[in-house]
Amino acid sequence: MNGDWLIRGRDGRFCGYTLAPEGDAVLCRTERTPGGPWSAPRTVGGDQRLHPVLAVARSANGYAHLVSWRPTVPGESGLVHSTHFQSHLAALDWTPLGHPNKKGDRTGPPAVAVDAQGRAHVFVRNRGGGVSMRAQLEKGGWGPWRDLKGSRVHGELTAVAGESGLITLCASAPDTILCWRQREAGATPQEDKPLSFGARAGTLRALATSPARTTLFFTGEDDVVYAWRPDDEPVPLLAAAGPGPLAAVRCLLDDVDCTVLAQRASSGRVAFAAYPTEQESAGAWWTESGPRLPQDAAIGLSVDADGDIVAATVSPSTGQWLVTRRKDEPGLALRPWQPV
Structure with a gap:
């Protein structure tokens, strides 16, 4: 899964998304009341059979946008999109988006x-190794596929809307990181000068960290987690806790704007780490929490209506969901993990 799969809706209730154990559908579970018990898993987007991949993003008004690949004819696939407006209601059926190269099989995991x-x-690697995108139009429907260029892209892309609403996209390639940024609302993102710094595929995570800037977190080839903002150099933050992807969120800890x-x-x-946002020089360190998880477990971070951190994990293979919240005390102390 790629993106913020743990999403707080407009009514304050959380909804989590995951792949079905068979990998051919997307499931969601929703809090019945804010902070209360959760619903049983239910299928998202109708009966369309999917490939085992999912990208998720939250809009500013609390809607969830989901993207996946679906099989079409033998040996070929197409991307599909769904919107979940209210977590306790059904999501829209999957809408076909087509293929970045008009037709063919899957080219890579999407981002949204x-x-x-x-x-x-919606962003996805194309058959040439670059990145293509397709965007919704202001008055409905979708614009054409656009080739953003780039080359030798591998692993998952990471995309995020900044506080201004402008979108940043990052991708890893051998010995370099590629970045595209919107210059104005509705414009096609433009490629920045590549960063000559290698990142491990599948570890990129972008987060809006100020009104004008987005920070990219990634694990370098030296197994160190770095923070990078365009026009600066990557800053080493701490040794990676493990080989998997990073999750990130901003919240107030003791009235300080922190990145977790x-x-x-x-x-x-x-493993959790926190430090004052954009102040990497303050340092950070990992603190482990909860039980041992299956290798396919995904980690989601969000904040509730009061601004307190909420963390969840889900394992598609076992169907195990766990949730924890911050304790009402100083620092980043968490409550015991509870099964959903």
């Missing part, structure tokens, strides 16, 4: 971000 006008932007990172540690548990 939603701008300030509520328009979803989470990663499945080599021990199998969830």
